[in-house]
Amino acid sequence: MDVQTWYLKTSKLALALAIIHSKPADRSSREYTEHLATLVAQKEPKCQSKVEALEAEVLQLRQQLFLSRISSGLFKNGEYVKSHIENQEPTSSENTLALMDDSGCVLSNEQRSEPAELSQHWLESCSPPSLLPLPLENKPYPALDNPPSSHMQFLQHLLELKKLTESSSLKIYLAHFEKDSSIVSESVLKLLDGLITFYRNPKLPSSSFWTQAVGTLARLASDFNLSNHILKKCSKKLEEFEKTLLQAIIGNSSINRFQVQHYVSQSLVTLGSCSVLRKSIILLLLSEVNSFVDHLGAINQDQGSYDVTRYENIFSLFWILEQLLQQEIQGDPALHIDHSSPEIQTFLQKHDETIFRLSDAFPLFTFYLWRLGILLNSAEMETVEKESFP
Numbered sequence: 001m002d003v004q005t006w007y008l009k010t011s012k013l014a015l016a017l018a019i020i021h022s023k024p025a026d027r028s029s030r031e032y033t034e035h036l037a038t039l040v041a042q043k044e045p046k047c048q049s050k051v052e053a054l055e056a057e058v059l060q061l062r063q064q065l066f067l068s069r070i071s072s073g074l075f076k077n078g079e080y081v082k083s084h085i086e087n088q089e090p091t092s093s094e095n096t097l098a099l100m101d102d103s104g105c106v107l108s109n110e111q112r113s114e115p116a117e118l119s120q121h122w123l124e125s126c127s128p129p130s131l132l133p134l135p136l137e138n139k140p141y142p143a144l145d146n147p148p149s150s151h152m153q154f155l156q157h158l159l160e161l162k163k164l165t166e167s168s169s170l171k172i173y174l175a176h177f178e179k180d181s182s183i184v185s186e187s188v189l190k191l192l193d194g195l196i197t198f199y200r201n202p203k204l205p206s207s208s209f210w211t212q213a214v215g216t217l218a219r220l221a222s223d224f225n226l227s228n229h230i231l232k233k234c235s236k237k238l239e240e241f242e243k244t245l246l247q248a249i250i251g252n253s254s255i256n257r258f259q260v261q262h263y264v265s266q267s268l269v270t271l272g273s274c275s276v277l278r279k280s281i282i283l284l285l286l287s288e289v290n291s292f293v294d295h296l297g298a299i300n301q302d303q304g305s306y307d308v309t310r311y312e313n314i315f316s317l318f319w320i321l322e323q324l325l326q327q328e329i330q331g332d333p334a335l336h337i338d339h340s341s342p343e344i345q346t347f348l349q350k351h352d353e354t355i356f357r358l359s360d361a362f363p364l365f366t367f368y369l370w371r372l373g374i375l376l377n378s379a380e381m382e383t384v385e386k387e388s389f390p
Contacts, residue, residue, distance in 0.1 A: 059190070062183050063154040070161050148194030151187040152213045158184065159219055162226075184226065185233040191217070192237045199244050199267070202260055214267045221274040231276065238277070242284055245271075249316045250288060253309045261316045272324040279337045282324050285317050286343040293347075293354050293369070300361050311365070318368040325375040339380045348376060 023032040191213060198210055221227045221238075231238070248264045272278040292314050299306045328337060337344070351373045359366045 056190075059183070059186055060150055060154075063150075063187060066183050067154070067157055067161065070158075148191045148213065149209060151191040151194075152209070152216055154187055155184070155191065155216050155220060156212075159216070159223070162223070181229040182233075184220075185230055188217070188220065188230050188234050189237055192234065192241050196237075196241050196244050199241070199248050199264065202248055202264060204260055204263060206263070211267065211270070214270050218271050218274045218277065221276050227274075227276055239280065242268075242271070242277075242281055246284060246288060246317075250310065250313050252313065257313075261313065265316050265320050268320050269323045272320075273327065278324055278327065282321065282328070282337055283341055283343045285321050285324075286347055289314065289317060289321070289369075289372075290343065290346050290350075293350060293358075296358060296362060296365070297354065300358060311362075314365075315368065318372065321372055322375060325372070325379055328379045329375070337379070339376070344376060348373065 019033055019036065020029050023029055027035070195210065195213055195217075198206075202210075217238075220230055245264055245268050249261050252261060254260070268281060272281045292310065296306060296311075298304075339345075351369065355366045355370055
C-alpha cells in the first residue's frame with residue numbers, strides 16, 4: 001500500500017469515528033451522515049460562487065500588475081513616450097475619444113479633456129509605483145453573471161502599450177509577456193466565455209461592447225507575439241466561439257431574424273479579418289454549405305420538401321464567404337488557405353455538377369454557388385501567380 005492510499009483510508013476511518021462519536025442519541029449513524037452530507041451540499045453553491053468571485057478578483061489584480069510593470073518600463077523613457085503621444089495627428093486623438101465612447105464606457109466631464117490633457121492624464125495613470133488601474137469605467141452591459149468588460153479593457157490597453165514599446169524600441173514588453181503570458185491567455189478565455197454566452201442567444205439592440213470585443217480578439221490573433229501564445233491555449237475555445245456564431249445564423253428560425261443574422265455575420269467577418277482565424281472560418285462555413293448542397297440534391301432527386309428557413313439562412317453564409325474570400329485574394333499569399341483541404345476540394349469537385357442539377361429548381365442558390373466558385377478559383381490562381389512571380 002502506497003502512502004497516498006494509506007492516508008486516504010486513514011482519513012475515511014477517522015471521519016467515520018468522528019461521526020459515530022458526535023451523532024445525537026436519537027439518530028443512527030447512517031441518518032446523521034446523510035444529514036451532514038445534505039448540509040455540505042447546500043453550502044457548496046455559495047462556496048463555489050465565492051471562489052469564482054475571488055478568482056476573478058485575483059485575475060484582475062494580475063492584469064493590473066502586468067500592465068503596471070510594462071508602463072513602469074515605459075516611464076524610464078517617458079519623455080519619448082509623452083512626445084510620441086502628443087505629436088500624433090489630431091484625428092488620432094479624436095479617434096481615441098470616439099473609441100472610448102463606442103466601447104460602452106462612461107466618460108465623465110472631467111475625462112472629456114483636450115488631446116494633450118488626455119495624453120498627460122494617460123501617462124500619469126501609468127506611472128509607478130501605484131498599480132495601473134484599468135482606466136475606463138464600466139457601463140451596464142447585457143445581463144451576464146460575470147461581464148467580460150474588464151478583460152476586454154485589459155486586452156485593449158495591452159495592445160496600446162505594446163504599440164508604444166515597439167515604437168520606442170523598448171524590449172520590456174516581450175520580457176514581461178514571456179514571463180506572464182498566462183495572464184493574457186486567461187483573459188482571452190474569460191472574454192470568449194462571455195462572448196459565447198451572449199451569441200448563443202443574441203438580441204438587438206445590443207451594446208457596442210460585443211462588436212469591440214470581437215475586434216479586440218481579431219487584433220490579438222493578428223499580433224505575431226500574442227497569437228502564438230493565445231492559439232496554443234485558446235484554440236478549442238476559439239473554435240467553439242466560431243461554431244457558436246455559425247449556429248446563431250443557421251439555427252435562427254425567428255421571423256425577425258435577419259437583422260440579428262446580419263449583426264452576427266459582421267462579427268464573423270471581423271473575426272476573419274485575421275488571416276490566422278480566417279482559414280478556420282472559411283473551412284467551417286464551406287463544410288456547412290457542402291452539407292446543405294447534399295441535402296438539396298437529395299430533396300431535388302426525390303421531389304421532396306426542403307427546410308425553407310435553413311435555405312434562407314444559408315445566404316448569410318454566402319455573404320460572409322464572399323467577404324472573407326475577397327480578403328484572402330488581397331492578402332499575403334504566404335498566409336492563404338490551403339486549397340487542398342477536404343472542404344474546398346469537395347466544394348470544387350461538385351461545383352459544376354451541382355449548378356447543372358439544381359439551377360432550375362434553385363436558381364438564386366446556384367447563382368451564389370457559381371460566385372463562390374469563381375472566388376475560390378481566383379484565390380488559388382492569385383496564390384500560384386504570386387508564388388511563381390514574387
